[in-house]
Amino acid sequence: MSEHVLGDVTVHETLPCRVLVGAGARRAVPEETRRLGSGRVLLLATGSARAAADELARALGSRLAARFDGAVVHTPVAVTEEALDLLRQADADGLVAIGGGSAVGLGKALSVRTGLPQVAVPTTYAGSEVTPVLGETKDGVKTTRRDPAIAPGTVVYDPELTLGMPPGLTLASALNALAHAVEALWAPNATAASDALATEAADGILGGLPAVLADPSGLPGRTRLQQSAWLAGLCLAQTRMGLHHQLAHVLGGTFDLPHAELHALLLPHVLAFNLPAAPRAAARLERITGGDPVAVVGGLARSHTGPTRLRALGVPREGLRPVAERVAAQPYPNPRAPDAESVTLLLEAAW
Known part of the structure; x- marks a missing residue:
């Protein structure tokens, strides 16, 4: 979905997308490639999804033209060019991406x-599979563009593919999805539709995540979390990104940081920064959490057994001010103006 404003009129547009949902949905992927007219498929995968990719490769059979397992975070242009060479050598006429946001991003790129059709099969809660947004990195700089042609035409949500996610990745990935919903609540082009999606997504993630962390193998909890992440991804497709995503893009591209963990640790700090200037968003999140959203999200973020601070991710303290200055120089739309001094303080707290 996308929205743009003409004067006081907000235009709501829905991207064409076919979504398959349910346990075992991955088994429909070969038929989906046939439906799209693809006879020679390039399969893209992340390392964490190798077993699922092996199963899919067998299911594709003779339709599998080639396989590329080198998808990495932040979609480096050099990796895309490497995969593009393989695509041409294999004479592929369709794409299937299976894995986290790295595989989906490579498929988009x-x-x-x-112009080839793509099928996205997410195994995490990235949400990018339903967005017309592509972030690419070159020479340490991550740039983001938005175009309806970028969005996958078919998305397959199979909660069985998320059962093997370790608790740490489950937590970080779910908070990444939550960030999409939260930013939609204070976006300048928010509407009744985006508010509804964001509220339901946030409620499903915050309500479902504790149960999934307690029982990672429970299919009902995984299903709720995956479908909430889908709704959160639709929020990202529909509204404009703000300070949270800008910080994630600048920090991630500059220091090559893990995407989900970066989103997870930043989110409570951005909530504390923005919510006083975003009362409508604050009210919705307070109803969902039954208390202080910053405390609830912060408690979840700090419970991660992996890195929970920027310094633990290897970000040098002297690198914080340049990041803040870049953000302040060309800010994304945000309910509170992000000047260099205040953003530096936010980053210091996250560091």
């Missing part, structure tokens, strides 16, 4: 360069 290849599709927008070639």
Whole structure:
């Protein structure tokens, strides 16, 4: 979905997308490639999804033209060019991406360069599979563009593919999805539709995450979390990103940081920064959490057994001010103006 404003009129547009949902949905992928007219498929995967990719490769059979397992975080242009060479050598006429946001991002990057149809099979809660947004990194700089042609035409949500996610990745990935919903609540082009999606997504993630962390193998909890992440991804597709995503893009591109963990540790700090200037968003999140959203989200973020501070991710303290200055120089739309001094203080707290 996308929205743009003409004067006082907000225009709501829905991207064409076919979504398959349910346990075992991954088994429909070969038929989906046939439906799209693809006879020679390039399969893209992340390392964490190798077993699922192996199963899919067997299911594709003779339709599998080639496989690329080198998808990495932040979609480096050099990796895309490597995969593009393989695509051309294999004479592929369709793309299937399985894994986290890295695989989905690579599929988008290849599709927008070639016009080939793509099927996205997410195994985490990235949400990017339903967005027309592509972030790419070159020479340590991450740039983001938005184009309806970028969004996958078919998305397959199979909660069984998320059962093997370790608790740490489950937590970080779910908070990444939550960030999409939260930013939609204070976006300048928020509407009744985006508010509804964001509220339901946030409620499902915050309500479902504790149960999934307590029982990672429970399919009902995984299903709720995955479908809430889908709704959160639709929020990202529909509204404009703010300070949270800008910080994640600048920090991630500059220091090559893990995407989900970065979102997870930043979110409570951005909530504390923005909520006083975003009363409508604050009211919705207070109803969902039954208390202080900053405390609830912060408690979840700090419970991660992996890195929970920027310094633990290897970000040098002297690098914080330049990041803040870059953000302040060209800020994304945000309910509170992000000047260099205040953003530096936010980053210091996250560091």
